[in-house]
Amino acid sequence: MYVALEKLLDGSQLATIRSALASASFSEGASTAGWYGKSVKKNLQAQHDACSRIVHEAALRHPMFRAAAQPNVILPPLFSRYVPGMEYGVHVDDAIMGAQGAVRADLAMTVFLSDPSTYDGGELVVELHSAPLKFKMAAGDAILYPATSLHRVDQVTRGERLVSVLWIQSLVQEASRREILFDLFNLRRKLWERTGQTKTPESDLAARSYVNLMRMWAKP
Numbered sequence: 034m035y036v037a038l039e040k041l042l043d044g045s046q047l048a049t050i051r052s053a054l055a056s057a058s059f060s061e062g063a064s065t066a067g068w069y070g071k072s073v074k075k076n077l078q079a080q081h082d083a084c085s086r087i088v089h090e091a092a093l094r095h096p097m098f099r100a101a102a103q104p105n106v107i108l109p110p111l112f113s114r115y116v117p118g119m120e121y122g123v124h125v126d127d128a129i130m131g132a133q134g135a136v137r138a139d140l141a142m143t144v145f146l147s148d149p150s151t152y153d154g155g156e157l158v159v160e161l162h163s164a165p166l167k168f169k170m171a172a173g174d175a176i177l178y179p180a181t182s183l184h185r186v187d188q189v190t191r192g193e194r195l196v197s198v199l200w201i202q203s204l205v206q207e208a209s210r211r212e213i214l215f216d217l218f219n220l221r222r223k224l225w226e227r228t229g230q231t232k233t234p235e236s237d238l239a240a241r242s243y244v245n246l247m248r249m250w251a252k253p
Contacts, residue, residue: 158185
């Protein structure tokens with residue numbers, strides 16, 4: 034399941050992050066990659082605690098992120114910079130992440146920090162059996178996708194691509210179950226809106242189904 038999250042960050046948050054990262058210390062991204070991805074990772078990467086908190090808190094405030102990801106653990110967001118000539122070849126994210134290697138990466142999220150008109154190339158491309166999916170979104174928007182996917186970042190040929198990347202361990206490990214829960218979340222929301230925010234027997238039944246499936250499938 035691929036979920037686009039509009040306006041995860043607002044203009045003020047974007048300005049704060051961009052200003053802070055302008056003076057941040059970036060290092061070669063390959064230094065943080067495993068042996069398999071090191072040869073294809075050509076970007077710059079930074080950690081910034083204050084900016085990470087902004088992204089982390091914004092994600093938790095976004096109702097569609099919470100509904101789609103069912104987050105249990107969110108790893109501290111990292112920041113990646115691509116300038117002309119940089120790219121990240123086809124790879125799959127590590128299954129276990131974190132300083133102590135104790136977090137299972139079920140989902141990945143890319144938060145776009147640069148206006149797409151300011152750079153060429155740099156699309157996030159997810160490899161599928163049929164045709165690839167390409168993402169190059171507005172600044173402040175994000176794409177949530179399975180960490181199990183083969184994906185790449187196309188070479189930047191002009192300007193600068195700045196993104197935040199983060200990984201999530203979900204309360205619900207199985208992707209098909211998360212999708213069912215996400216569908217039920219949206220069904221409940223639409224029923225609520227259709228009835229003018231009035232409880233009905235149908236909305237009660239949808240609520241019971243959602244809550245009890247969470248009870249069955251969630252593993253805190």
